[in-house]
């Protein structure tokens with residue numbers, strides 16, 4: 263116990279000098295925590311990035327090291343549970359079950375050279391590029407659904423939408439410019455349909471209210487009366503959509 267404490271104190275000393283350092287929480291697996299001393303921080307706050315699972319602890323400049331360490335220890339179980347639940351990286355490959363509109367669908371090796379969604383399964387040509395092919399299929403489905411949803415909501419408001427762009431942002435699900443151009447995350451196609459529809463309604467509502475005022479949320483409610491449930495779903499489960507990876511598989515080195 264004492265040994266641990268000494269090691270931790272050294273790390274914190276380093277923080278005081280550099281303002282930012284890392285601490286390794288021992289265990290299985292060890293968790294790397296970025297320590298950030300900040301003049302603005304008035305209390306300890308432990309955060310897990312939705313985007314990449316990085317953990318950071320902000321602490322006031324005046325905070326005693328021992329308190330910071332006690333704070334970390336008291337939250338270790340919560341932290342490990344949170345990391346295991348929300349940020350287990352899933353790889354979209356043959357044999358995986360990738361959600362489409364909230365329903366997990368099995369990825370199978372198809373007979374044709376096309377990647378398609380057929381009979382409730384995702385068919386993809388066998389090979390190392392299954393991940394990027396599945397991503398392209400999801401993005402195409404997302405474009406179709408999001409365009410349709412945005413157009414329907416815009417018609418309800420009597421407004422026109424501009425261009426629709428799909429991206430893969432890590433910290434937002436959509437955006438709307440003053441010109442009416444909309445951006446969405448194609449990962450929304452993995453969420454339940456009503457959640458995707460809520461995000462479309464949210465961005466379209468910005469055509470009427472370019473802010474998050476009470477008036478804005480009223481427009482959201484008009485377009486999607488149950489929007490709060492879907493907004494809460496994204497807050498709670500959005501990280502699971504971001505945890506999917508669509509990489510090309512590395513070929514094992516060939517031995518000759």
Ligand SMILES: [Zn+2]
Nearest residue numbers: 464468473474
């Ligand atoms: Zn907004």
